[in-house]
Amino acid sequence: MRALIVDDEEPARARLRRLLEGAGVTVAAEAADAGDARRQLAAHAPDVLFLDICMPGMSGMALAASLPQPAPLVVFTTAHDSYALPAFDTGAADYLLKPFDAARLARAIERVRLRLVAAPPAPRLALPVAPHPAPHLAQLLVPERGGTTVLPVRDIGWIETADNYLILHTAKGQPLLRKTMGALLAELGPGFVRCHRRAAVQTARIERVLARAHGDCELLLDSGMRVPCSRQYRAAVMAALG
Template sequence: MNPTLRILIADDELVARKRLTRLLAAFPDVTVCGEAADGEAVLEQVRAGGVDVVLLDIHMPGLSGMDALALLPAGGPQVIFVTAHADHAVEAFEHGAVDYVLKPVEASRLQKALERVRARLASRTPEPAKGPATEQAARPLARLPIPTRQGIVLVDPGTISHATLEDELVTVFTTQGDFLTDFTLQELVDRLPTEGFYRVHRRALLNLAHVTRLEPLETGGYLARTARGHTVEVSRQSARELRRMLGLRRGTEEDPGA
């Protein structure tokens, strides 16, 4: 028996939310845990917990679906875009979306998307070991294996300051050095601890523990400076989320390392 998937439906149109609720009611091992009419409400409900999957529209008031996806915490819920707009699919998959379903939604297509979610979740959840080693095997790995062209490098997640995507390749920056990897940014998000790591840009992942200063940009975003002297751009939407998390008013300049 499959574990129940707790699904948040996010669409600014009530009719669209009702249709998805009706379709999901026919599926076993699925429950609708909430609805959201905009991106801000999505983030609030995800922060509250109890969400495994978000069915996310692209165009919504305030934060768009793509903006909301970029602001979801590392290791957060899986995202299936449900939209009438086909032109954002490449960007959605680049951000780590599981699937991209076009409206009008058919039950068979939605079921296929949920099967993909279950497959991804199964690949992230190892089967429990049997025998005396069970307790040890259940513990998370203390070091993250990062595949590089020179072999697999075992890295303490706490030493990772940030990771960036350039020319379709990801570089992981650590206190021990920098590593070019075949991982995508979303694969790193899926494997890293949920606390401290934030997708601050569609091309950047940041560990706040290594940030010494956030410098405001004219765009409304920030330029994050790390202890090693690197800079990471924080998008306008991510900057808004960081200000909320750090308890800062808009325009306030604070050093998170102070």
């Protein structure tokens, strides 16, 4: 297992490195912010990212939400317990609350090992090979009472979770699709970005980003729809907008 440590505090990185190496994990690199983390990810292709949440600039939560696929597994390491729900909503392998000890870290490492066994990473090649991107859906087949609706992806302004369903917000209606947000976003590709733990938006439809209290914002779409955007995902949305 190869790990990348991302934390803006050097003592925290040094302590985590000692604990990981003591548990038999290879620390491929360290990073102090999201920009450095992206460079290290490209250079070392780690299996797991031990990621702090509160960092200058882009937060760890926003970085995790914006990782290109296939992405490494993520274990959040933070002193704040208030981010646990949105963290696991991103598919995190574990959530370590600082200060954690070697025993708690060992349990997190075991969870990562099990995930890697269930879905092993692609083999690393000696020479770089141009990737073949998976085709992304141009339309969705939405089962409805009495038939199936063919819904062009370009018509979807934003997507909202509702229990075991997704609400597909369009100008003509809000059909329901029984699928997880993560699975659908993987099929739709980079044209959609997570903007809230319960919402994702089509970036091409965003006209304005409206500031709100406490670092949150609201996304005004070309259809007039308004989509909530929490501060944890704001940086990822802005990055997707270029």
